[in-house]
Amino acid sequence: MNDANMWLLVQNAFWAGIAALGFAVLFNVPVRTLFACAVCGAIAYATRTLLATSAGLSMEAATLAGATLVGFAAVLFSRPLHVPAPVLVMPGVIPLIPGALAFRTMIDLLNLSAAPAADETLVAIAAVNSFKTALIIGAIAAGVAIPSLIFRRRRPMT
Amino acid sequence: MANPAAAQSPPPEAPPAPVQVDRPALDREALTEVVNLALWSGQMLMENGAESQRVEETIRSLGEGLGCDWGDVFVSHNALIVSHSSRGEFRTKTRRIALGGVNLTLVAAMSHLRHRVEEGKFDRFLVRKDLARIAGTPRHYNRGLTVLMVGLACAAFSRLFGGDWPVFGVTLVAASLAMWVRQELALRDLNSLLQATLASFVAGLTVGLLRMTGLAFQPETAMAAAVLLLVPGVPFVNAVEDLIKGYTVVGLARFTTSLLIILAIALGLILAMRLTGIKTL
Numbered sequence: 001m002n003d004a005n006m007w008l009l010v011q012n013a014f015w016a017g018i019a020a021l022g023f024a025v026l027f028n029v030p031v032r033t034l035f036a037c038a039v040c041g042a043i044a045y046a047t048r049t050l051l052a053t054s055a056g057l058s059m060e061a062a063t064l065a066g067a068t069l070v071g072f073a074a075v076l077f078s079r080p081l082h083v084p085a086p087v088l089v090m091p092g093v094i095p096l097i098p099g100a101l102a103f104r105t106m107i108d109l110l111n112l113s114a115a116p117a118a119d120e121t122l123v124a125i126a127a128v129n130s131f132k133t134a135l136i137i138g139a140i141a142a143g144v145a146i147p148s149l150i151f152r153r154r155r156p157m158t
Numbered sequence: 159m160a161n162p163a164a165a166q167s168p169p170p171e172a173p174p175a176p177v178q179v180d181r182p183a184l185d186r187e188a189l190t191e192v193v194n195l196a197l198w199s200g201q202m203l204m205e206n207g208a209e210s211q212r213v214e215e216t217i218r219s220l221g222e223g224l225g226c227d228w229g230d231v232f233v234s235h236n237a238l239i240v241s242h243s244s245r246g247e248f249r250t251k252t253r254r255i256a257l258g259g260v261n262l263t264l265v266a267a268m269s270h271l272r273h274r275v276e277e278g279k280f281d282r283f284l285v286r287k288d289l290a291r292i293a294g295t296p297r298h299y300n301r302g303l304t305v306l307m308v309g310l311a312c313a314a315f316s317r318l319f320g321g322d323w324p325v326f327g328v329t330l331v332a333a334s335l336a337m338w339v340r341q342e343l344a345l346r347d348l349n350s351l352l353q354a355t356l357a358s359f360v361a362g363l364t365v366g367l368l369r370m371t372g373l374a375f376q377p378e379t380a381m382a383a384a385v386l387l388l389v390p391g392v393p394f395v396n397a398v399e400d401l402i403k404g405y406t407v408v409g410l411a412r413f414t415t416s417l418l419i420i421l422a423i424a425l426g427l428i429l430a431m432r433l434t435g436i437k438t439l
Contacts, residue, residue, distance in 0.1 A: 015314040022311020025304055027207070027260040027392065028297045045318070084269045087262040090207070090392050094311075099389045100319060100382040106424035141398025149402075 009049055016045030016095035024091035033087055036077045040092025044070040048096060060135045067093050067143025075147050089144050098136045105129040184225050184244040188282065193242050193249040195285050196220045199268055200231070200238045202293060205258030208265050209396045210405035213238070216272050223275035224282050235411035257350055257415075260392045267292045301341055308387045309334030316383035324375035325383075328368050332384035336361035340388070351422040358385040358426030366434025377436050381427060388423050390416040 020041020024034055048066035051057045057065070074088035081088075108126040184192065196217045203213045210233045221229035221242040232239040234255075241250040271288050274280040280288065299307070312333030313326045321329070340357040348356075361384040369377045393416045400409035430436075 012318055015317040018314035019311045019318070022307040022309075022314065023387075023391070024262075025299045025307040026311075026387070027262045028264075028299065029262045030266060031298055082270075083262075083266040084212075086208070086212075087266050090260070090262060090395065093395065094391050095315075095318065097386075097389060097391050097394070099315070099386040102389070102420055103382055103385065103424055103427060106421060107428060110424065110428060137394055138398055141395045142402065144395055145399045145402045148399075 005053070009046060012049060013042040013046040017042035019095045020044075020091045023094040027091055029087050029091060030081075030083060033081050033083055036074075036081060036088050037091040040070050040073055040077070040088050041095045043073055044092055045095040060132070060139050063096055063136050064139035064143045066096055067140045068146050069143075071144045071147035075151055085148065093140050093144060096136070096140050098133050101129060101136070102133045105133050181225055181227070183247070186247065186249075188225070189242060189244055189247060189249045191282050191286075192221055192224045192226055193240055193251050195224070195282060195289060196229070196242065197238055197240050197251055197253045198289050198293075199271070200233075200240065201253050201255055202264060202289070203268055204233075204238065204255045206264045207258070207260035207262065207392045207396065208268075209399045209403070210408045211400075211403050212265070216268060219272055220275055220285070223272075223278070223280075224285065233405060233408055235408045235415075259344075261297070263295070263298060264292060267295070301338075305334050305337045305341070308337045312383050312386050315386050316379055319379050319383055321376065321379040321383065324373060325380045328365055328373070328375055328377075328380045329383045331368070332361045332364035332380065333387055335364050336384060337387055351418055354388050354419050354422040355426040355429075358388055358423040359430050360426075361385050362427045362430025363434065366430055366436055369434065369436070377434075381431070381436065385423050385427055388419070390419045393419075 017038040021034060021038040024037035029037055044066045047069050048059075048062045051062035051065050052059055055062075070092045071085070071089060074085040074092060077088055078085045105126060108122065108129060112122060112126060199220055200213045200217045203216060214231045214233055217231045217238070217240055218229050221240075226242040226244050229240070229242040231241075236255050236257075237252060238255060239250065239252045241248055243249070271280070271285065271292070274288075275285060297304075309330045313330040316325050316329040336357045339360045340353055343353040343356060362381055365377050365380045365384060369375070393412050397409045397412035397416060400406075400412060402409075
């Protein structure tokens with residue numbers, strides 16, 4: 001990885017952190033956890049970008065890795081901050097959600113009915129994008145769930 | 159599949175037997191109050207973005223911590239049924255759950271409350287007081303700050319999508335406006351799908367109109383980023399988590415609701431795109 005790519009990665013991690021911060025405010029997290037939420041968002045996005053571009057992983061697999069890492073990071077941060085892990089995880093994975101892809105897919109699907117008959121490429125694009133969106137969302141949630149499945153505890157995290 | 163009930167509940171035919179005989183029996187009023195408190199906590203969790211397992215475990219441990227011998231919970235996406243018993247005497251109650259938003263401070267506060275009850279520090283009177291305090295706690299961030307931060311978050315997304323600074327500014331304006339519109343609609347208890355459609359329409363229209371003024375920027379990136387605040391991210395994640403942990407029906411219901419909201423957002427966006435002549439996203 002050269003310096004220009006590294007700089008872009010740092011910039012993107014910063015913006016992902018801002019995005020997570022904004023959604024943390026929307027989700028009304030405790031004020032003391034705001035910074036940790038932003039860090040979780042930055043970690044999630046940077047991990048995914050790094051694995052997808054440098055390691056050549058697919059977007060789906062990279063998302064799973066990013067979400068899992070955030071899940072573990074949230075468990076780590078949640079103890080000193082005295083909050084349950086979802087408080088940090090939910091804003092943290094927001095930058096991973098494929099919102100733009102989901103809308104593009106929906107709009108493609110809605111445009112299908114207006115397209116000339118038997119336009120197979122349009123159908124194929126819509127189908128592939130739907131499947132991609134579903135897989136990425138599934139990967140986020142599965143990644144988030146993994147730490148809570150491993151660290152199942154009798155007592156709540158306080 | 160995680161099923162904490164399996165170890166604790168008695169065989170289906172037998173009446174609920176006292177599991178812990180060392181604790182005193184609860185009288186009828188006390189048992190009723192425990193069921194009410196457990197339901198209240200579960201309802202607040204469900205309405206503020208908690209996943210089903212957290213809801214079930216909280217209700218169960220509140221019942222046990224407040225002196226019941228045995229309890230069971232049925233979690234549905236729009237209702238809760240709770241039974242708690244003490245010495246063969248039992249109470250069962252149902253409560254509807256409204257479609258809620260996300261309030262993670264409330265989820266955290268409920269976690270603390272549950273911890274106090276498990277440690278035996280809270281009796282049912284203190285629990286009622288604490289639940290009332292939690293329900294009455296105002297949000298940390300006022301409406302204006304929320305609008306600004308959410309607008310900034312969407313603008314940050316536009317940077318991640320490769321937008322330049324003009325796109326950043328347009329997204330900030332459009333997303334903030336959409337957030338404000340949604341707050342207004344939510345205050346008026348409008349249907350949540352209509353809220354999503356109208357807010358995304360406002361966001362799309364703002365981007366389109368700013369484009370018409372001759373400002374040079376890529377309207378597609380700004381449009382895609384400005385409606386991200388409406389995406390039901392927490393319900394989506396909770397849906398899949400519920401599916402993984404065995405709450406299949408709740409998970410499917412949450413997934414369907416989230417998909418409908420995405421569709422509603424897309425409809426508002428398409429309407430705005432047609433009106434302002436923006437072709438693709």
